[in-house]
Amino acid sequence: MPDWIANMEPHWAWLSLGVLLAAAEIVAPGFFLIWLGGAAVITGIVAWVLPIGVPLQLGIFAVLAVIILYGARKWLRDNPIVSTDPLLNQRGGRLIGEVLTVTQAIEDGRGRAKVGDGEWPVRGPDAAEGTKVRVVSADGGVLVVEAV
Known part of the structure; x- marks a missing residue:
């Protein structure tokens, strides 16, 4: 493993992962990866502010991912996206x-x-x-x- 990866601080890895997941959502839209990217960015910010270990960071990411995905799913169910032109592709x-x-x-x-x-x-x-x-x-x- 290259030294720069081994010496990378965990918060930079989380922030990079968040940006990478957001970019992957743009390339392959599915309205799913953006929420995981958001959880990774928040985890990166928490890891930057608080001196916590990687296992706890993984736990924070997992909890945030579940909360954000559930919240986004509930919000989208309560606020459906309505097309201004429902016959667009018909x-x-x-x-x-x-x-x-x-x-x-x-x-x-x-x-x-x-x-x-x-x-x-x-x-x-x-x-x-x-x-x-x-x-x-x-x-x-x-x-x-x-x-x-």
Whole structure:
């Protein structure tokens, strides 16, 4: 082991671990490592201020990690993150209410309609090619339509 690691004061190791865990949260977000990083930083500050041994520091880290994780979980359950755009990644849902032109006649409840510069499969009442239909819902990648 290099001398600089063997001679490192424990509080610097805790502070470094905290920063490393926070950076790992940025690289691989999961909203978990940041709390462990916070526990490591607090442990580093306590180890810097108080002359305590490494076993006690490990105990402080373990207790802080459990408390912080439990507290964050409870806070997130009580204050859920609500999206300002709930249909952000649901393209079919975003098309509800749009009027489309049938490009392949809807026969036996199935056909295709023009959406932007492409075509989507549609399901609804029979309609001839060129008919205007309105999207009422989305079922996976299939748009459910009705006559306009």
